[in-house]
Amino acid sequence: MSQRGETWSRFRQHRAALISTGVLALMLGTCLLTLPWSVAGMRIQQLDQARGAPSREHPLGTDEVGRSVLWRTLYGGAISLSLGLLAAGIAVLIGTTYGALAGYRGGRCDEIMMRVVDVLYALPTLLLVMLFTVSVGTWLERAHLLSREPARLLVLALAIGGVSWLTMARVVRGQVLSLREQPFIEAARALGLPTRRILLRHILPNLVAPITVFATLTVPQAILQESFLSFLGVGVQPPQATWGSLAADGVRLLNPVRFDWWLVVFPCAALSVTLLALNFVGDGLRDAFDVRGKRAPR
Amino acid sequence: MLRFTLRRLLTFPLLLFVIYAVAVLLIMAAPGEGLESGEKELPPEVLAAKRAAYNYDQPWWQRYFWTWPKRLIWDRDLPAHQYEDWTVVEIMRSSLPVSLQLGLLALSLAVLLGIGGGVAAVAFRGRILEHISVGLCLIGISLPTFVIGTILLIMVALWLDAVPVGGWGRSSQAILPAITLALPYAAYIARLTRSALLDAYNEDYIRTARAKGLSETRVLLDHALRNALLPVLSYLGPAAAAIFTGSFVVEKIFTIPGMGTHVVESINNRDQSLILATVMVYAVLLASFNLAVDLLYGVVDPRIRVGARPT
Numbered sequence: 001m002s003q004r005g006e007t008w009s010r011f012r013q014h015r016a017a018l019i020s021t022g023v024l025a026l027m028l029g030t031c032l033l034t035l036p037w038s039v040a041g042m043r044i045q046q047l048d049q050a051r052g053a054p055s056r057e058h059p060l061g062t063d064e065v066g067r068s069v070l071w072r073t074l075y076g077g078a079i080s081l082s083l084g085l086l087a088a089g090i091a092v093l094i095g096t097t098y099g100a101l102a103g104y105r106g107g108r109c110d111e112i113m114m115r116v117v118d119v120l121y122a123l124p125t126l127l128l129v130m131l132f133t134v135s136v137g138t139w140l141e142r143a144h145l146l147s148r149e150p151a152r153l154l155v156l157a158l159a160i161g162g163v164s165w166l167t168m169a170r171v172v173r174g175q176v177l178s179l180r181e182q183p184f185i186e187a188a189r190a191l192g193l194p195t196r197r198i199l200l201r202h203i204l205p206n207l208v209a210p211i212t213v214f215a216t217l218t219v220p221q222a223i224l225q226e227s228f229l230s231f232l233g234v235g236v237q238p239p240q241a242t243w244g245s246l247a248a249d250g251v252r253l254l255n256p257v258r259f260d261w262w263l264v265v266f267p268c269a270a271l272s273v274t275l276l277a278l279n280f281v282g283d284g285l286r287d288a289f290d291v292r293g294k295r296a297p298r
Numbered sequence: 299m300l301r302f303t304l305r306r307l308l309t310f311p312l313l314l315f316v317i318y319a320v321a322v323l324l325i326m327a328a329p330g331e332g333l334e335s336g337e338k339e340l341p342p343e344v345l346a347a348k349r350a351a352y353n354y355d356q357p358w359w360q361r362y363f364w365t366w367p368k369r370l371i372w373d374r375d376l377p378a379h380q381y382e383d384w385t386v387v388e389i390m391r392s393s394l395p396v397s398l399q400l401g402l403l404a405l406s407l408a409v410l411l412g413i414g415g416g417v418a419a420v421a422f423r424g425r426i427l428e429h430i431s432v433g434l435c436l437i438g439i440s441l442p443t444f445v446i447g448t449i450l451l452i453m454v455a456l457w458l459d460a461v462p463v464g465g466w467g468r469s470s471q472a473i474l475p476a477i478t479l480a481l482p483y484a485a486y487i488a489r490l491t492r493s494a495l496l497d498a499y500n501e502d503y504i505r506t507a508r509a510k511g512l513s514e515t516r517v518l519l520d521h522a523l524r525n526a527l528l529p530v531l532s533y534l535g536p537a538a539a540a541i542f543t544g545s546f547v548v549e550k551i552f553t554i555p556g557m558g559t560h561v562v563e564s565i566n567n568r569d570q571s572l573i574l575a576t577v578m579v580y581a582v583l584l585a586s587f588n589l590a591v592d593l594l595y596g597v598v599d600p601r602i603r604v605g606a607r608p609t
Contacts, residue, residue: 115309118588119313119585119588121535121536121539121588122535122536122538122539122584122587123317123539123581123584124539124542124543124577124580124581125539125540125543126540126543126544126546127543127561127576127577127580128320128321128324128577130561130562130565131321131324131325131573131577132324134328134565134566134568135324135325135327135328136324136327136328137328138328138330139327139328142328220439220440224442227442227444228442228443228444228544228547231442231444231550232546232547232550232558232562233562233566234562234565234566244442247442247444247445248442248444251444251445251448251551254448254452256452256457259452264445264448268441268442268445271440271441271442272440272441273440275439275440276436276439276440279439279440
């Protein structure tokens, strides 16, 4: 069987991962396909119906200013997912470049670069992300480069991606370290190919497996990270919404006298299902690609 | 080992300087001194006096790299912008211990619960306890802490009336926040422990231990667990970083008078002296914690000589 076919058949054996892939496709499809309606729907306020329980008109209830939780959850999903993907993409870009360079150069350079990663692991990242979001966000806004809402989202993705690349760099560096001793890389070097070309054309294709796995596992991390920022009040700003910010807003309104559960339950359910699914798919891919070398026996 | 320790100690100040420089850079990226905010416009003399109090009349390099560090560390009279009667040191002294207590409590809880859960999942393979352990892990990784915290708060503190709703000082007030903060990391540590234990079961030394006729419990606890602890140990550094800063979220839910509110407000209000001080306090804290973990790593596993040249 071809290598790809083997990988696929191993992935299929991982039942949770297979189901999760379907769930993710469904979630992403629903959020994206309803976007044309949800963009407008999530902003419509009906103050006379504020904090209404789920009804026929509003299947998932309404929030404190009478906006439909259904539209806001769908729209928030699209933003959460794209933010997660964007942040993961940034993390992959930085991590792969950094790790590949460290691994390929080797020796003293590798040692220093990896020490830097060790050190960065222990930074108060949440603090730096908050500082970065507010500072650079304000700067972009004042410089009139972008209007407020897209600027905020871009800066959030940059900040979260900018602190999530460390594991990626470590994994890629390990792979490159063993790849560069392989005969085909030696052959490429003997042919006199420039380093750039060797890295891009010969090493990178062999890194697809670990990159895919860790990108998949970074997306849920990024979505969670954003939800913390929203809860602390430095994430997306209303009327923008993500699953995290919706849950954070709902949680703030919860109290035993007015227990408006629908404000929390629906965004949280969407968030948790997606995070779980992403984690399962990541685990399934890891087993299928056999990234860690050996699989846990049962 | 000695050389490694020395080298780590020498890079320590360099690291702190780089972090400080990055924080200064980020602060200067957005203009504003955080003094003008307020409903009324300040008279020019007042503004000038305020700016002088914070040394904004000095050039930036002198302010950030000489006057402020000096006033913060030696004179200890650097005021925070929004609480003008308070020096930064006083604010830290009243709120940092609270955050540290909560963080350390949560960290120990995460390690205990995590290792316990991982061991339980392996010891009771295929039985109900494994499913409970794995299920709790899934909740831990898939729900944001503020949701877990609020649900716990409403159920345990309000409906059952078992513990106080918030605040800090009594041990009953620490239970819920510590559990909330620990849960996601306990889940991750449990996963680490479980997969490391399962990996260890494939090794020859476990077969040897079993062949010697040791009980399954001793094989698990004495032989497999010892090696499975290494990945957990190396995760402690990142976990500490995440828990100590993650406590901001938990403090907000349970209204705990820790660093959280100061951090968020200082960043939102561009309260520069307080921002720089908090970033540095957390940098020093986490960097020294990480150094300790690295040194411990060499002690626990004599096979590993950290800092040895890669061959």
